[in-house]
Amino acid sequence: MDIDRSPDKQMRVDVWLWTTRMFKTRNLATQACRGGHVKVDGQRAKAAQKVGVGQEVRVRKAGTEFIWKITGFVPTRLQASIAVQCYEDLTPPPDPALRGFVPRRDKGLGRPTKKDRREMEKFLGDMAKPKDRNRRRS
Template sequence: MTRVDAWTWSVRLFKTRSAAATACRGGHVRINGVTAKPAQTVVPGDEVRVWAGGRERIVEVVQLLSKRVGPSVAATAMIDRSPPPPPKELFAAVPVRDRGAGRPTKRDRREMEKLRGQTPPTP
């Protein structure tokens, strides 16, 4: 049996083990539909859902790993059933200021906040 934080790190779903443990504590990792704690164990056949990098990854455990392995070995340790990532055209374009335009004015800042959907703080 292997801890879920160690397994998700070893199959390269997270960059570091501490990031995997933090995601577990934050409720971003589920095993068979139940929110997982970092020390919860996984067994072959479990479905692991991970919310990371702005998308959900759905993988099935095939092989238990506790040490980080290469990408080719990691690919054989899981079956990836994730939906394809959304196309980049769906993401809103981030407004870019011209180089050398200087610091945004109060008016510019309010327009940027309006685009982002943020409301200014009330005094």
């Protein structure tokens, strides 16, 4: 499949997002446009808005803003190796300082034993015990 890079070629923004595999379905791309999560050249885009080569598309998805510059079009959804040739990724790398600490148990330890739970209760005190919802209030 050839990529159409002609400057006069245009395509709907929701179709372009779907064909370049930014969204799993065209319906999800359309919903993102309706929800205001898609901007073309800084302006909020409707699903039927036409986009051309050289325009910048910004999509807010899963708490991250992605920025792409359109470099071409494919007529239908193709494999990812072809789809990546249709855009230039301008998304800045995530800030490593914003990554939070997630406590995890070592692999292979499984669930805590009764002894482990008792030690946690001893260390945490009342915070480790579940609240009794059936207790009557006086």
